[in-house]
Amino acid sequence: MEVIIRPTAASAAALTANLIARALHDQPTLVLGLATGRTMERVYAELVRRHREDGLDFSLCRTFNLDEYVGLAPDHPDSYRQYMNALLFRHVNIDVRNTHVLNGVAPDLAAECARYERRIAECGGIDLQLLGIGSDGHIGFNEPLSALLSRTREKALTPSTRRQNAALFGGDEGRVPARALTMGVGTIQESRRCLLLVTGREKAAILARAVEGPITAMVTASALQLHPRCTVIIDEDAAVDLQGSEYYRWVFATEPEWAEFR
């Protein structure tokens, strides 16, 4: 794992988008794992800008989103399918048939999750997985006590997650669905590379537990410590509770791999 601290939320998102753009440029058939939520809005805005201004090409790219609410149909305005359409898919040259989001109203949710896992495997696995962290330490919707080897399945959401996501439901926590389908921690761990983007003072304490604390199912993001290639990109506000910032800054400032991104 490596931690990169950028001055602002905007520069952290820009670096994340740059790394995605670079991966897509190097491998046009990239299998890209996507996340939703407030933190990702800037990343998608930057990818759309790169498509418009630099011709960043999504035509051969395949995508898999991490999660979807149970009970929201793909055409529901609050579904993650609609979030992706509005923020990314509609604005770039991606083939919608190559975009995958779990169906939260499938008649058999367990079968839908199994189908999703099969489809990821058929595409050769996820090359690059974009992640955010929840206020309870989740990645995807892997809430506390999710098995660290879990696969795509249905999960009940914590009150803290429903509070966190209320903003996307007109501020009404009661409107946030109580359950979701999510890739498992084990599914995420199999992606070849992970980018975890975290911004804001309110995420600082949980980020420090995930990155520097013990690996525990109470903070499922901590499982990323086991991932062979996980880059954590954060802003100064999210960095305030980290013990090892000096070392992380030094690595970013000196490793040749990061020269073009500094």
Ligand code: F6R
């Ligand atoms: C969303 C997802 C979640 C979010 C996390 C942070 O697809 O997988 O894990 O990344 O809840 O959400 P924001 O960015 O809204 O704070």
